[in-house]
Amino acid sequence: MNYFDFFDLPHKLDVDLADLERRFHALSRKHHPDRFTLKSRAEQQQALDDTALLNDAYRTLRDPIKRAEYLLKENGFDIGEQKSNNVPPELLEEVFALNMAMEEMDRPELEKSRQRFVGMQEELDRELAAKFSGYDASGDRNVLAEIRGLLNRRKYISNLIVTSTLP
Amino acid sequence: MTPVQIDFGNSGPERVVGIDLGTTNSLIAIMDLAHPEVIPGEDGDRLVPSIVSLGAKGEIIVGNPARKLLIEAPDRTVYSVKRLMGKGAADIQEELKLFPFRIAEGSESVIRIALGDRTFTPPEISAFILRQLKKNAEAHLGEPVTKAVITVPAYFNDAQRQATKDAGRIAGLEVLRLVNEPTAAALAYGLDKRKEGIVAVYDLGGGTFDISILKLHDGIFEVLATNGDTHLGGDDIDIRLMRIALEDIASEWGEDLSRDGEAVQTLRRDVIAAKERLSFVPFTTLSFEFQGKKYAREITRELFEKLIEDIVDRTLGPCRDCIRDSGVTVEQIDEVVLVGGSTRIPKVRSAVEVLFRAKPHTDLNPDEVVALGAAVQAGILAGSVEDKLLLDVTPLSLGIETMGGVVSKLIHRNSTIPASATETFTTAVEGQRNVLIHVVQGERELVKDCRSLARFDLKDIDPLPAGMARIEVRFLIDANGILSVTARDARTGKEQSVEIKPSYGLSDEQVEAMIAESIERAEEDFNARQVVEARVEADTILAAVDKAKRNDAYVELAEEERQHITDAINQLLLVYHSDDHLLIRGKIDQLNQVTMKLAENIMNTAVRGVLKGTKI
Numbered sequence: 001m002n003y004f005d006f007f008d009l010p011h012k013l014d015v016d017l018a019d020l021e022r023r024f025h026a027l028s029r030k031h032h033p034d035r036f037t038l039k040s041r042a043e044q045q046q047a048l049d050d051t052a053l054l055n056d057a058y059r060t061l062r063d064p065i066k067r068a069e070y071l072l073k074e075n076g077f078d079i080g081e082q083k084s085n086n087v088p089p090e091l092l093e094e095v096f097a098l099n100m101a102m103e104e105m106d107r108p109e110l111e112k113s114r115q116r117f118v119g120m121q122e123e124l125d126r127e128l129a130a131k132f133s134g135y136d137a138s139g140d141r142n143v144l145a146e147i148r149g150l151l152n153r154r155k156y157i158s159n160l161i162v163t164s165t166l167p
Numbered sequence: 168m169t170p171v172q173i174d175f176g177n178s179g180p181e182r183v184v185g186i187d188l189g190t191t192n193s194l195i196a197i198m199d200l201a202h203p204e205v206i207p208g209e210d211g212d213r214l215v216p217s218i219v220s221l222g223a224k225g226e227i228i229v230g231n232p233a234r235k236l237l238i239e240a241p242d243r244t245v246y247s248v249k250r251l252m253g254k255g256a257a258d259i260q261e262e263l264k265l266f267p268f269r270i271a272e273g274s275e276s277v278i279r280i281a282l283g284d285r286t287f288t289p290p291e292i293s294a295f296i297l298r299q300l301k302k303n304a305e306a307h308l309g310e311p312v313t314k315a316v317i318t319v320p321a322y323f324n325d326a327q328r329q330a331t332k333d334a335g336r337i338a339g340l341e342v343l344r345l346v347n348e349p350t351a352a353a354l355a356y357g358l359d360k361r362k363e364g365i366v367a368v369y370d371l372g373g374g375t376f377d378i379s380i381l382k383l384h385d386g387i388f389e390v391l392a393t394n395g396d397t398h399l400g401g402d403d404i405d406i407r408l409m410r411i412a413l414e415d416i417a418s419e420w421g422e423d424l425s426r427d428g429e430a431v432q433t434l435r436r437d438v439i440a441a442k443e444r445l446s447f448v449p450f451t452t453l454s455f456e457f458q459g460k461k462y463a464r465e466i467t468r469e470l471f472e473k474l475i476e477d478i479v480d481r482t483l484g485p486c487r488d489c490i491r492d493s494g495v496t497v498e499q500i501d502e503v504v505l506v507g508g509s510t511r512i513p514k515v516r517s518a519v520e521v522l523f524r525a526k527p528h529t530d531l532n533p534d535e536v537v538a539l540g541a542a543v544q545a546g547i548l549a550g551s552v553e554d555k556l557l558l559d560v561t562p563l564s565l566g567i568e569t570m571g572g573v574v575s576k577l578i579h580r581n582s583t584i585p586a587s588a589t590e591t592f593t594t595a596v597e598g599q600r601n602v603l604i605h606v607v608q609g610e611r612e613l614v615k616d617c618r619s620l621a622r623f624d625l626k627d628i629d630p631l632p633a634g635m636a637r638i639e640v641r642f643l644i645d646a647n648g649i650l651s652v653t654a655r656d657a658r659t660g661k662e663q664s665v666e667i668k669p670s671y672g673l674s675d676e677q678v679e680a681m682i683a684e685s686i687e688r689a690e691e692d693f694n695a696r697q698v699v700e701a702r703v704e705a706d707t708i709l710a711a712v713d714k715a716k717r718n719d720a721y722v723e724l725a726e727e728e729r730q731h732i733t734d735a736i737n738q739l740l741l742v743y744h745s746d747d748h749l750l751i752r753g754k755i756d757q758l759n760q761v762t763m764k765l766a767e768n769i770m771n772t773a774v775r776g777v778l779k780g781t782k783i
Binding site for chain 2: 025028029032033034037038048051052053055056058059
């Protein structure tokens with residue numbers, strides 16, 4: 001079953017998280033296996049399946065990135081793992097600096113890189129939020145294509161953040 | 168004989184009990200109207216020490232009576248068995264250095280512990296404790312108890328949870344739910360005190376440490392994150408103090424007592440007492456006496472705190488990780504609730520206070536709060552508590568082994584359970600009939616650093632060219648935190664057969680065999696009790712007849728009647744030591760019959776005596 005439908009929500013990218021949580025709690029009360037412990041095996045299994053679906057759906061919908069990926073997939077966009085090692089051209093310089101810092105274990109430089117990546121991610125998130133509203137208003141598939149591009153870029157940057165974070 | 172009438176008719180829905188199966192102590196509780204209550208044992212004690220001993224006649228002794236045997240019969244007695252639940256032989260090498268567990272020859276995946284000349288798996292030992300608790304509850308309630316909620320450390324993995332469930336089944340309990348201990352504590356706490364807000368539960372028990380952060384809202388107890396260490400607790404503190412004392416003794420007495428079971432257990436008792444005193448006084452004397460020799464050492468709280476500093480510190484890392492994973496800041500946490508006996512230690516309290524920047528909440532009894540919460544959850548399941556709902560999480564990520572021994576995560580830690588994930592598998596060579604999936608639990612990237620959970624063999628795949636088969640596998644973690652796997656052929660929609668090979672723990676067949684054995688033993692036990700009761704009755708009547716023979720009324724009997732009595736006595740004595748209680752009772756009845764007239768006569772004489780005002 002579709003996650004948005006299960007929550008009785010329109011298929012949109014902007015979601016009111018407080019409202020989502022209220023729905024999650026109400027649906028939990030209705031479906032949770034605790035309510036069916038002394039019922040028949042079939043009812044117990046149904047409760048287990050429904051609640052697993054509910055929890056999986058909530059996990060996806062409350063996270064804006066996962067939610068967007070889910071909606072893209074639903075609309076036939078391929079958002080498979082970006083396996084390519086090609087560095088996006090606009091990031092070439094940054095990645096080069098990061099590699100240098102890594103090789104030399106230059107902690108201050110690494111930290112600077114990390115902060116730049118975090119900044120980029122924040123900017124991307126703002127851009128994504130605007131696109132989300134844009135899609136919700138227009139339902140335009142072209143906006144979805146743009147969102148997919150931004151998501152791929154974001155994934156690349158979050159990997160860089162992980163790489164540049166020293167323990 | 169006082170036959171107990173059990174009315175199965177109007178007792179309403181069956182009661183579900185809540186059980187805290189602890190490392191050190193175990194408790195059983197029940198919802199009594201709107202409040203959970205701990206049920207005391209026969210001796211009035213609410214805590215049943217998690218100690219099991221095999222008596223000289225092969226009987227199982229549990230709890231306080233077994234505690235004494237820890238010192239008197241250390242080779243027949245076991246404690247802290249929870250540390251071994253769900254463990255394999257390779258896991259416990261470290262444990263064996265510190266605990267006097269006597270491990271018998273077993274398999275790699277299941278440990279067997281020797282008690283005297285018999286061996287038991289950890290679930291069987293735990294089942295003895297559960298059976299004792301069940302008995303206590305049945306005696307208290309006057310009705311049979313067959314359904315239970317049992318608590319487990321939040322950080323228990325799949326095998327440890329499964330082992331706990333197995334223990335319940337072996338003990339004749341249907342385990343309706345495993346509940347995480349800190350969550351249970353929050354439930355008891357939330358029922359009583361705070362109804363809304365963010366609560367952290369810090370649970371440092373005898374052998375395990377858990378930290379959970381929950382959001383309480385409108386009767387919903389939602390766990391945001393959990394973390395912990397299943398090998399950290401009061402036991403570790405005891406071991407540290409014992410090592411110091413053993414070293415002292417070795418140099419003072421020139422004797423190594425560390426291999427002497429009786430000495431070690433006596434010392435352990437004294438160390439625990441000293442540790443507990445130090446929570447209330449600034450210094451104390453650890454004194455120990457063995458075979459006429461005495462050892463004493465003063466321990467200040469300051470020294471004690473230095474000794475346990477790193478143990479307390481080891482709880483802080485998981486706390487920080489838990490706060491981070493919960494998505495709340497320290498400032499947003501409204502309360503910290505302390506659970507587990509080790510949180511009585513002032514050093515632990517101050518460390519928690521510093522980390523959470525709030526005075527921890529201590530007005531609940533840290534020994535009982537988990538059992539009380541389990542009873543509340545039992546009430547929820549039985550339908551008697553309607554407005555509360557627990558939403559718990561899985562403590563560890565679930566993944567499968569991929570190329571190069573790398574883990575691909577399917578369900579991340581702190582996902583609300585039940586949770587599921589579906590993956591599609593295919594074949595690598597033409598005509599391949601089987602695909603083996605290795606499932607692991609843990610946070611690390613490589614399989615070798617995670618805990619192997621099980622291997623699932625997808626069998627009888629339709630032979631097809633390589634990569635054509637499409638087997639959809641669904642991994643489902645249920646509300647107990649236990650994994651199940653189902654598979655179907657995505658092309659045909661047919662269910663695909665899956666053979667499960669758990670890496671640790673008992674197979675279903677083994678558990679069934681243990682249940683059968685325990686029922687058999689229950690019959691044996693029942694029969695043994697009948698025999699004992701029959702003999703007691705025989706003793707009573709033999710003594711009565713013996714006394715009656717000295718009465719004048721006996722002499723007044725006919726010769727033949729006296730002979731019948733003598734014969735009946737001899738026949739009863741002949742069968743007295745048999746194991747057939749029906750046979751003994753038959754002879755008792757016979758003796759009753761032939762002494763009927765004698766009894767009547769005595770009664771009449773007594774009445775006459777009373778009428779005359781004389782004593783007989």
